[in-house]
Amino acid sequence: MKKDYSIDEHLEFPVENVEKPVITNLSERDAKVVWHPFTQHHTAPFSIPIVRAEGVYLFDENGKRYIDAISSWWVNLHGHSHPYIAQKVAEQFLKLEQVIFAGFTHEPAVSLAERLLDILPSHQAKVFYSDNGSTSIEVALKMAIQYFHNRGFEKRNKIIALSNGYHGDTFGTMAVGAKSAFNAPFEPFLYETCYLPVPVAGQEQEAVAQMKKNSKMLMKSLLLSLSR
Numbered sequence: 001m002k003k004d005y006s007i008d009e010h011l012e013f014p015v016e017n018v019e020k021p022v023i024t025n026l027s028e029r030d031a032k033v034v035w036h037p038f039t040q041h042h043t044a045p046f047s048i049p050i051v052r053a054e055g056v057y058l059f060d061e062n063g064k065r066y067i068d069a070i071s072s073w074w075v076n077l078h079g080h081s082h083p084y085i086a087q088k089v090a091e092q093f094l095k096l097e098q099v100i101f102a103g104f105t106h107e108p109a110v111s112l113a114e115r116l117l118d119i120l121p122s123h124q125a126k127v128f129y130s131d132n133g134s135t136s137i138e139v140a141l142k143m144a145i146q147y148f149h150n151r152g153f154e155k156r157n158k159i160i161a162l163s164n165g166y167h168g169d170t171f172g173t174m175a176v177g178a179k180s181a182f183n184a185p186f187e188p189f190l191y192e193t194c195y196l197p198v199p200v201a202g203q204e205q206e207a208v209a210q211m212k213k214n215s216k217m218l219m220k221s222l223l224l225s226l227s228r
């Protein structure tokens with residue numbers, strides 16, 4: 001039997017003085033069938049039903065306008081429903097929407113790589129495409145690990161990360177990110193990471209000292225792996 005969600009139970013906003021959104025049929029249907037990221041569904045209000053967006057604005061089912069000040073989680077940097085982007089995506093989808101990228105290639109992939117390399121530092125030679133933020137970090141970690149594996153240093157496997165970072169919610173990215181309530185249940189499954197303090201103003205010396213300590217430890221493990 002599906003849980004029957006009562007509206008009142010979910011109307012409590014955690015922040016005071018925030019205008020409550022009008023709950024619509026879509027919000028209610030959503031609450032019955034969808035889990036949202038970073039959301040505690042027992043305490044969260046109903047989700048705001050967005051039907052269209054333009055530039056910085058989102059519009060809900062009742063025509064109410066919201067400023068999307070977080071660019072929908074930092075994704076819509078050029079504004080929503082940008083006519084140029086929408087047109088290019090539509091044109092491309094009608095021509096070739098996707099093709100297996102192992103053993104095949106296509107013009108947009110090559111052109112984008114060329115243009116990215118034009119603006120990246122000169123030691124960046126090639127582009128590897130990934131799907132999103134988390135998997136791009138996974139790819140970077142795997143590249144570093146595989147590089148040393150291929151060169152015969154399989155034991156060179158310590159990862160150093162800046163403390164208090166957020167890199168995503170896949171297992172590899174949780175392992176190098178800050179530990180929080182969101183990833184606590186997965187802690188036993190996360191590999192060990194050496195954290196360095198972020199060298200922000202007032203913390204530079206601590207960051208350098210920690211870096212030296214870690215490099216000594218890493219040098220030791222490298223020497224051990226070389227003498228195996």
Ligand SMILES: Cc1ncc(COP(=O)(O)O)c(C=O)c1O
Nearest residue numbers: 073132133134135166167168169
């Ligand atoms: C710095 C940083 N790295 C990685 C990610 C994860 O990206 P995604 O949500 O696309 O997996 C985020 C997402 O907010 C981020 O801010």
